[in-house]
Amino acid sequence: MPHPVTVIPRPAPVLLPVEDSDGRFPVRRVYCVGRNYADHAIEMGHDPSREPPFFFQKNADNLLPAGNAFPYPPLSSDVHYEVECVLALKSGGANIQAADALDCIYGYAVGIDFTRRDLQGEAKKLGRPWELAKAFEHSAPVSAIVPASRLGHPAEGRIWLEQNGRRAQDGNLNQMIWKVPEIIAELSKLFTLAPGDIIMTGTPAGVGAVSRGDRITCGIDGIATLSLDVV
Numbered sequence: 588m589p590h591p592v593t594v595i596p597r598p599a600p601v602l603l604p605v606e607d608s609d610g611r612f613p614v615r616r617v618y619c620v621g622r623n624y625a626d627h628a629i630e631m632g633h634d635p636s637r638e639p640p641f642f643f644q645k646n647a648d649n650l651l652p653a654g655n656a657f658p659y660p661p662l663s664s665d666v667h668y669e670v671e672c673v674l675a676l677k678s679g680g681a682n683i684q685a686a687d688a689l690d691c692i693y694g695y696a697v698g699i700d701f702t703r704r705d706l707q708g709e710a711k712k713l714g715r716p717w718e719l720a721k722a723f724e725h726s727a728p729v730s731a732i733v734p735a736s737r738l739g740h741p742a743e744g745r746i747w748l749e750q751n752g753r754r755a756q757d758g759n760l761n762q763m764i765w766k767v768p769e770i771i772a773e774l775s776k777l778f779t780l781a782p783g784d785i786i787m788t789g790t791p792a793g794v795g796a797v798s799r800g801d802r803i804t805c806g807i808d809g810i811a812t813l814s815l816d817v818v
């Protein structure tokens with residue numbers, strides 16, 4: 588059946604590269620997990636006890652594929668990096684059991700959740716949503732996706748970020764408060780997950796501000812690395 592005629596041009600689909608493949612991963616939604624490493628929760632002034640996870644969203648077109656610079660956003664003077672393990676889903680559903688959750692994953696990547704921390708602080712004080720701080724253009728750089736069929740489902744591995752050659756974040760995936768299967772299970776209680784969904788799983792301690800001219804390099808050992816310039 589032909590596509591219906593649209594009254595304006597169709598938005599371009601968001602497609603992420605897949606490592607060593609000509610294929611592309613089509614993105615539907617982007618979910619993010621907040622404060623999922625104990626040391627980061629502490630540095631942000633929160634209790635790292637295992638309270639229920641909370642989630643927020645970015646837009647699919649906020650993703651910035653590897654090979655692009657990160658343009659410093661307007662209306663902020665305090666933009667922070669947060670390195671994260673990224674999940675790409677090939678299937679989904681509602682009320683997924685943790686024992687079945689890994690079967691939903693197509694692959695893994697490393698990404699950065701850039702945050703306008705000053706705008707986030709104002710939103711928190713006023714009890715308002717975080718979208719202005721989180722869901723802005725180019726706010727989620729991400730590496731090529733590595734299929735799980737190639738690397739399995741890593742439960743540990745060093746996750747790190749360097750700013751101008753200085754190691755700023757240095758943690759391990761095994762430090763997640765909520766593990767990957769639990770994240771998918773809990774998220775599927777709130778949303779019906781689907782193929783093409785991206786999940787950013789939280790960041791270890793060491794977040795900090797970036798400036799124009801910075802070189803940021805990050806990675807997860809055994810999965811991927813990502814480098815970019817702040818312009």
